Amino acid sequence: MDVEALRTFVAVAEAGQFQAAADEFGVSQQAVSKRIAALERHIEVKLLVRTSRGSRLSLDGQVFLTHAKKILAAVAQAEQAVRPGSRPLRVDVLNRRISPAQAVYRFYRSHPEMDLDAVTLSTENAAQAARAVLDGTVDASFRALPADQIPAGISAERVLDAPLELLVGPDHPLADAPRVSPAQLTGHRIWIPGIRPGTEWAAFYRALSEAFGLSIDALGPNFGDEALMDALADSASLATLVGTGDRYLWTQAHDLRRIPLHDPTPVYPHVLLFRSGDQHPVLTALRDHLRVSGPPTPHDVWEPDRAGC
CATH class of the missing domain: 1.10.10.10 (Winged helix-like DNA-binding domain superfamily/Winged helix DNA-binding domain)
Known part of the structure; x- marks a missing residue:
């Protein structure tokens, strides 16, 4: 009719x-x-x-x-x-602990009048997330997608570089170091449970391992962040990597140490994917916020050759 x-x-x-x-x-x-x-x-x-x-x-x-x-x-x-602005902006933040989720949360705190919804997709890699953006399941997604893999209809903006830090317990040999270089991590086991084959973060850590001769693995079951913190606190040899801006919590008795990496500083490049031409006003405000509010980019950055845009 x-x-x-x-x-x-x-x-x-x-x-x-x-x-x-x-x-x-x-x-x-x-x-x-x-x-x-x-x-x-x-x-x-x-x-x-x-x-x-x-x-x-x-x-x-x-x-x-x-x-x-x-x-x-x-x-x-x-x-x-x-109509643009008439419904909440849906943003895939990957994991509510890591820096993209924290950045979106800070945006919301500074713009409480903005209507948005932070979600975590069940998709396991950047290509699937890009398809979810294209078909309207979400409006935007933080991913590390190389420029040559961005599908038609998707725009990408590199909005958040997360410098990596070493996280260790108080008995780890590097626990008292003010800073460490990737070369100093050679011979130390770095455990990052939850790495899934075929994901962009698996590719990132594989490239990091190959570049500096590191031992990074995801062996064993993943019982969650709390179990990881317990394991680090109890071990004199185990370490993990976290991003600057990631928000992990542990009890005071654990006495875990976050140690910046430098010379060079590995950074994880978070790229915001969104539909080309999307006029949602909250998306525009979020992009403006991310451009000026992220951590400063180190002068000695290391990243995989094709990690981002």
């Missing part, structure tokens, strides 16, 4: 004049007549009866008018629901 024909019918019914409806829609009286005639053919009843003074509703037209108004109200609600 033609929505414009419905709107025209309601306008004629309320005004009682074809010309009044023509003036309202900025079309000719003939165009109004054609719309009404097409609607009547579609539903196979006469809706309007012409008189010397204009037009009036037939009995069928009186019944139909009530339903036509309800249909137009539903159409207006549907249009409003998807």
Whole structure:
């Protein structure tokens, strides 16, 4: 059913004049007549009866008018629901502990009037996340996707570089170091549970291992962040890597140490993926916020050759 024909019918019914409806829609009286005639053919009843003074509703037209108004109200609600800014911005933050989620949270704290929803997708790699953005499951996603792998219809902006830090327990040989270089990690076991083959973070850590001869693994079950903190606190040899800005919690008795890496500083490049041309005002505000609020980029950055845009 033609929505414009419905709107025209309601306008004629309320005004009682074809010309009044023509003036309202900025079309000719003939165009109004054609719309009404097409609607009547579609539903196979006469809706309007012409008189010397204009037009009036037939009995069928009186019944139909009530339903036509309800249909137009539903159409207006549907249009409003998807108009930019009319619904929350849905952002895939990967993991609620790491820096993208924390950056989105800080944005929300500084812009509480903005309506957004931070989610974590069940997708396991950047390509799947990009497809989720394309099909509208989410509006944006933080991923480390190389420029040559960004699909058509997706825009990407590198908005957050997360320098890596070493996280160790108090008995680890490097626990008291103010800073360490990647070369100093050679021979130490670095455990990052939850690395999944085929993900962009698996590729990042593999490249890091190969570049500096490191031993990075995800062996054993992943019982969550709390179990990882317990394991680090109890071990004199185990270490893990976290990003600057990641928010991990542990008890004071654990006495864990976060030690910056330098010479060079490995950074994980978080790229924001979003649909090209998306005019959602919260997306625009979030991008503006991320451009100026991220941690400073170290002068001695290391990253894989094809990690980001």
